[in-house]
Amino acid sequence: MAAPFTLLKTDSASAGRRGRLHTRHGTVDTPNFMPVGTQGTVKAVTPAQLREIGAQIILGNTYHLNLRPGSELIRDLGGLHRFMGWDGPILTDSGGFQIFSLAKLRDVREDGVAFQSHLDGARLFLGPREVMAIQSNLGSDIAMVLDECPPWPCARDACAQACVRSLRWAGQCREIAAESGFLASGGHVFGIVQGSTFDDLRRETAEGLAALDFPGYAIGGVSVGEPEPEMLKQVGATVPYLPADKPRYAMGLGTPPQILKMIALGVDLFDCVLPTRVARNGLAFTPDGPINLRNERFRTDPRPLVEGLDNYTCRNFSRAYLRHLMLAGEMLGGTLLTLHNLHFFLDLTAQARAHIEARDFGAWHRAWVERYEAESA
Amino acid sequence: MAAPFTLLKTDSASAGRRGRLHTRHGTVDTPNFMPVGTQGTVKAVTPAQLREIGAQIILGNTYHLNLRPGSELIRDLGGLHRFMGWDGPILTDSGGFQIFSLAKLRDVREDGVAFQSHLDGARLFLGPREVMAIQSNLGSDIAMVLDECPPWPCARDACAQACVRSLRWAGQCREIAAESGFLASGGHVFGIVQGSTFDDLRRETAEGLAALDFPGYAIGGVSVGEPEPEMLKQVGATVPYLPADKPRYAMGLGTPPQILKMIALGVDLFDCVLPTRVARNGLAFTPDGPINLRNERFRTDPRPLVEGLDNYTCRNFSRAYLRHLMLAGEMLGGTLLTLHNLHFFLDLTAQARAHIEARDFGAWHRAWVERYEAESA
Numbered sequence: 092m093a094a095p096f097t098l099l100k101t102d103s104a105s106a107g108r109r110g111r112l113h114t115r116h117g118t119v120d121t122p123n124f125m126p127v128g129t130q131g132t133v134k135a136v137t138p139a140q141l142r143e144i145g146a147q148i149i150l151g152n153t154y155h156l157n158l159r160p161g162s163e164l165i166r167d168l169g170g171l172h173r174f175m176g177w178d179g180p181i182l183t184d185s186g187g188f189q190i191f192s193l194a195k196l197r198d199v200r201e202d203g204v205a206f207q208s209h210l211d212g213a214r215l216f217l218g219p220r221e222v223m224a225i226q227s228n229l230g231s232d233i234a235m236v237l238d239e240c241p242p243w244p245c246a247r248d249a250c251a252q253a254c255v256r257s258l259r260w261a262g263q264c265r266e267i268a269a270e271s272g273f274l275a276s277g278g279h280v281f282g283i284v285q286g287s288t289f290d291d292l293r294r295e296t297a298e299g300l301a302a303l304d305f306p307g308y309a310i311g312g313v314s315v316g317e318p319e320p321e322m323l324k325q326v327g328a329t330v331p332y333l334p335a336d337k338p339r340y341a342m343g344l345g346t347p348p349q350i351l352k353m354i355a356l357g358v359d360l361f362d363c364v365l366p367t368r369v370a371r372n373g374l375a376f377t378p379d380g381p382i383n384l385r386n387e388r389f390r391t392d393p394r395p396l397v398e399g400l401d402n403y404t405c406r407n408f409s410r411a412y413l414r415h416l417m418l419a420g421e422m423l424g425g426t427l428l429t430l431h432n433l434h435f436f437l438d439l440t441a442q443a444r445a446h447i448e449a450r451d452f453g454a455w456h457r458a459w460v461e462r463y464e465a466e467s468a
Numbered sequence: 469m470a471a472p473f474t475l476l477k478t479d480s481a482s483a484g485r486r487g488r489l490h491t492r493h494g495t496v497d498t499p500n501f502m503p504v505g506t507q508g509t510v511k512a513v514t515p516a517q518l519r520e521i522g523a524q525i526i527l528g529n530t531y532h533l534n535l536r537p538g539s540e541l542i543r544d545l546g547g548l549h550r551f552m553g554w555d556g557p558i559l560t561d562s563g564g565f566q567i568f569s570l571a572k573l574r575d576v577r578e579d580g581v582a583f584q585s586h587l588d589g590a591r592l593f594l595g596p597r598e599v600m601a602i603q604s605n606l607g608s609d610i611a612m613v614l615d616e617c618p619p620w621p622c623a624r625d626a627c628a629q630a631c632v633r634s635l636r637w638a639g640q641c642r643e644i645a646a647e648s649g650f651l652a653s654g655g656h657v658f659g660i661v662q663g664s665t666f667d668d669l670r671r672e673t674a675e676g677l678a679a680l681d682f683p684g685y686a687i688g689g690v691s692v693g694e695p696e697p698e699m700l701k702q703v704g705a706t707v708p709y710l711p712a713d714k715p716r717y718a719m720g721l722g723t724p725p726q727i728l729k730m731i732a733l734g735v736d737l738f739d740c741v742l743p744t745r746v747a748r749n750g751l752a753f754t755p756d757g758p759i760n761l762r763n764e765r766f767r768t769d770p771r772p773l774v775e776g777l778d779n780y781t782c783r784n785f786s787r788a789y790l791r792h793l794m795l796a797g798e799m800l801g802g803t804l805l806t807l808h809n810l811h812f813f814l815d816l817t818a819q820a821r822a823h824i825e826a827r828d829f830g831a832w833h834r835a836w837v838e839r840y841e842a843e844s845a
Contacts, residue, residue, distance in 0.1 A: 132793060132800045139780065160767075160792040168770055168788055176784035390537075393545055403516065407553035411545055415537040416509060422799055423509045 095279055095306040096338045102446075104453030106330065106357035109444050112307070112338050114180040114232040115277035116172065117147070121338060121359035122443050124350065124436045125150045125182060127367060130159070131175045134367050135422075135429040138177040144402055144434035145441065148179060148232075150362045153225050154186035154193075154217070158208050162228035170230030182362075183231040185222045185264075187238035187257075187283065188343065191315055199239055201256065219263035223280075227273050234273065235309060236264035238283040243317040245287040254292050257285050258299045265303055281307040281340065288321060290328040297332035307338040310358070314343040323352055330357045347376060347439055348463055351456040354443050361440075366432035371425040373417040376435040378459070380467030382410075384428070389414045402434040403427075472656055472683040473715045479823075481830030483707065483734035486821050489684070489715050491557040491609040492654035493549065494524070498715060498736035499820050501727065501813045502527045502559060504744060507536070508552045511744050512799075512806040515554040521779055521811035522818065525556060525609075527739045530602050531563040531570075531594070535585050539605035547607030559739075560608040562599045562641075564615035564634075564660065565720065568692055576616055578633065596640035600657075604650050611650065612686060613641035615660040620694040622664040631669050634662050635676045642680055658684040658717065665698060667705040674709035684715040687735070691720040700729055707734045724753060724816055725840055728833040731820050738817075743809035748802040750794040753812040755836070757844030759787075761805070766791045779811040780804075 100109040112119040126133045126141060129152040133141060141149065151171055156162060165174045172178055189206065190197055196207045203218025217225075219237050226234035238257040241250050261282050267273075268280045282300035286293035300308060310329045313322050326341055333339050340360035341353050350361050366376065373384040375396045382389070382396075392410035399405075404413070404427040416424030446452040477486040489496040503510045503518060506529040510518060518526065528548055533539060542551050549555055567574055567581055575582045580595025594602075596614050603611035614637045616630040638659045644650075645657045659677035663670035677685060687706045690699050703718055710716050717737035718730050727738050743753065750761040752773045759766070759773075769787035776782075781790070781804040793801030823829040 130792075130796045130798055131789070132798050135799045135803075137780065137800065137803065138784070159796060160788070164768060164788065167768065168786060174786070174789050174792075176789075391541060391544065403514065407515070409545060409551070411537070411541065412508070412551050412553075415507075415551075419507045419536060421507055421509050422512045422802060423514065425799060426512075426514065426803065 096336065098336055100448055100450075102355075102452040103450045105355040105456070107354050107443070107447045107452045108357055108359060109447040110338065110359060112359070114148075114279065116178060116180045116232050119147045119180055119360075120444055122354045122440045122447075123147055123360055124440045125360065125362040126433050127362055127364045128152075128175065128177075129155050129364075131156060131165075131171065133433070135371065135426045136433070138175065140403075140430055141177070141433070142179075144430060145437045146179070146433065149177060149181055151181050151183045151229060151231065153183050153222055153229070154189045154206075156229060157186075157215070157225045158210055162225040166228035166230070172230055180232045181229070182233040183226045183229055183235065184342070185226070185235040185237045185283075186217045187235070187240050187311065191240040191242055194242065199256075203237065203260075204239075219260045220267055223264050223267040223271065223273065227271060227278070231278060233279045233281055233307065234264075234268065235281055236261040236283055238285055238311055240312050240315065241285060241287050243287065243315045243321075247289055247292075250285070250287040250289055250292055254285050254296045257283065258296060261300055262303055265305065279306045281305055281309050283309040283311040283342070284329050284333070285312045286325070286329070287312055288317070288325060293325060293329045294332045297329050301332065301334050305337070307340060308333045309340040309342050311342045313341060314345065314363075319349060322349070323356070326353055326358060327356050347436065348460040350436070350439065351443060351460055354440075355453065355456055366436050367429050370428035370432045373424070373428065375413070375428050376432050378462060380463055384410060384414045384417050384424075386414075396431050397435070400431075400434070400438065402431055404431040404434075473713065475713055477825055477827075479732075479829040480827045482732040482833075484731050484820070484824045484829045485734055485736060486824040487715065487736060489736070491525075491656065493555060493557045493609050496524045496557055496737075497821055499731045499817045499824075500524055500737055501817045502737065502739040503810050504739055504741045505529075505552065505554075506532050506741075508533055508542075508548065510810070512748065512803045513810070515552065517780075517807055518554070518810070519556075521807060522814045523556070523810065526554060526558055528558050528560045528606060528608065530560050530599055530606070531566045531583075533606060534563075534592070534602045535587055539602040543605035543607070549607055557609045558606070559610040560603045560606055560612065561719070562603070562612040562614045562660075563594045564612070564617050564688065568617040568619055571619065576633075580614065580637075581616075596637045597644055600641050600644040600648065600650065604648060604655070608655060610656045610658055610684065611641075611645065612658055613638040613660055615662055615688055617689050617692065618662060618664050620664065620692045620698075624666060627662070627664040627666055627669055631662050631673045634660065635673060638677055639680055642682070656683045658682055658686050660686040660688040660719070661706050661710070662689045663702070663706070664689055665694070665702060670702060670706045671709050674706055678709065678711050682714070684717060685710045686717040686719050688719045690718060691722065691740075696726060699726070700733070703730055703735060704733050724813065725837040727813070727816065728820060728837055731817075732830065732833055743813050744806050747805035747809045750801070750805065752790070752805050753809050755839060757840055761787060761791045761794050761801075763791075773808050774812070777808075777811070777815065779808055781808040
């Protein structure tokens with residue numbers, strides 16, 4: 092297998108990078124955005140529609156798929172790609188984020204995490220061995236190590252303990268992936284940097300993970316309630332200690348301006364439920380900020396969501412029609428807005444790639460963010 | 469404009485017909501099935517997906533679209549085709565069915581029907597002038613006359629009155645369509661035969677409508693709760709009195725076997741919410757009868773819904789996956805089952821056309837129905 096990451100170009104006025112991430116299901120141009128397919132589907136859209144809007148890689152969810160329908164079932168049916176009809180790369184998270192998001196239903200131990208199912212209360216345990224087995228069952232192209240995602244804010248002692256534990260689990264996950272044949276079959280395993288708001292813990296964990304020589308690194312423990320400046324500070328405190336020749340992935344982020352700001356900090360990959368989740372409530376992204384289609388002012392608006400944006404929704408439907416669908420409670424409204432919002436995010440990273448190649452990313456992204464934030468405010 | 473209907477061939481062993489219906493938005497091969505787009509969308513699917521599965525014509529709903537978003541708004545935005553992104557033929561109903569389905573919210577008068585909106589209680593009146601204006605605003609290719617759909621069972625006197633009223637309204641609708649320029653612009657107006665279970669009233673109304681020389685005729689007052697034998701009897705009592713050189717449309721019908729049985733009686737067009745409505749509850753049609761994907765027996769079933777059926781759902785997804793989507797409450801489940809069910813109905817009428825052309829429709833459809841009903845029972 093070729094080296095998993097090729098760094099093609101670096102922006103002159105920022106730390107922005109243009110690269111290519113190679114997986115056994117194809118190549119991902121970076122920077123890029125991964126639509127989230129928690130339960131074996133990116134909500135409201137088909138894999139064919141994902142291809143149409145240029146998605147190159149999607150994210151699946153270990154915790155949720157393991158509960159329902161179960162990772163053995165998916166393995167027996169040929170793996171997650173075949174199960175959900177997506178033949179491109181899939182990155183799977185490890186369940187570590189659920190340590191944060193399902194805090195009341197879990198107990199962190201030294202050897203892993205005991206959960207009570209949010210569906211039926213059944214007990215399950217996720218340690219390094221379990222999460223790697225599940226991700227192997229799913230046939231993940233990029234498996235994430237088990238980590239402990241601390242809340243925000245977090246006491247330093249508790250955070251330091253979580254970092255030590257996460258680092259130990261990361262090493263175990265890597266070993267298990269080697270022993271089980273997951274690496275030999277072409278799967279990648281990415282490490283995850285925690286450390287909350289403590290720059291020195293971020294650095295220590297990043298360096299500790301780098302010593303384990305992962306083919307890619309994620310920045311975790313962001314998007315857990317902290318304000319945007321804090322979030323960007325944490326990303327900025329982590330990136331410099333990650334190997335320059337490996338891809339960097341900011342987990343669970345972010346808004347369009349946040350994504351551009353993090354690309355400028357040197358981040359390569361993003362995932363977020365934002366574009367899909369808000370779509371189903373009638374919110375659409377535009378270069379002038381998000382608009383809520385339920386608003387009366389769109390009642391007779393014949394314009395597309397974004398003039399000239401080349402996706403099925405913008406090519407064919409007016410804001411007035413999309414508003415009608417949302418008010419009438421029609422599923423197609425959620426589908427068309429999901430398509431548009433995901434394309435908006437994918438197109439944004441495609442524009443970022445082009446501007447990094449043209450070496451004018453710095454000025455371009457500042458102007459883009461300024462326009463978006465001016466109109467949103 | 470060419471004659472609106474070309475009769476190409478008649479089956480040897482049944483009254484089944486192969487024809488072509490010409491509209492200003494394209495030609496419809498008959499027999500054919502029309503997906504229902506009540507609120508300006510065929511629920512859960514895009515117009516592009518409708519094209520993919522071979523839909524040639526869809527149905528829109530006067531009563532519902534007039535309430536929300538309003539037919540003037542749709543007119544101002546370029547008509548229903550442009551509004552909903554469908555450039556093929558559209559047939560619109562007249563609101564007559566809501567006289568039956570919203571019986572508690574309406575008052576039938578000699579000059580039309582007074583409704584209370586099912587959405588907000590607002591009063592509205594639909595007479596011949598109103599329904600033709602609305603359908604003209606929508607830009608309908610085939611407008612239906614206003615009719616009074618009686619319930620089942622129905623007293624003979626009340627039914628006779630409804631027939632007289634409907635026949636008068638039909639004549640008025642035709643005149644209004646001529647005066648308003650709707651006909652000159654290439655729109656068609658179809659008459660609707662009522663008469664409930666009374667063969668002589670069916671005959672009288674059919675002959676009365678035929679004298680008005682409509683370019684097509686619908687059989688209404690079916691699918692209002694009567695048992696299948698009664699429904700087929702009514703269709704059989706109506707068809708012989710309709711002009712052989714004009715298309716015949718059975719409104720609101722039916723199951724796959726019912727459609728084949730009515731094709732054998734000489735019906736050319738169908739519409740029904742059945743395939744779309746049940747899809748969203750997890751029901752899928754197969755040649756061996758419908759199956760409920762929520763059933764435990766499909767938990768590990770790797771097979772497509774129908775082996776060899778060439779639609780996106782059957783080409784890409786297992787029953788186990790579709791079951792998972794339904795149990796997880798994922799919108800994509802409703803979309804993929806809707807796609808499949810609509811394609812199943814469209815493919816069934818395509819098969820019927822091929823067998824009429826081959827002049828073996830009689831034997832083929834009896835065998836088809838026998839298999840479907842044997843397994844369903």
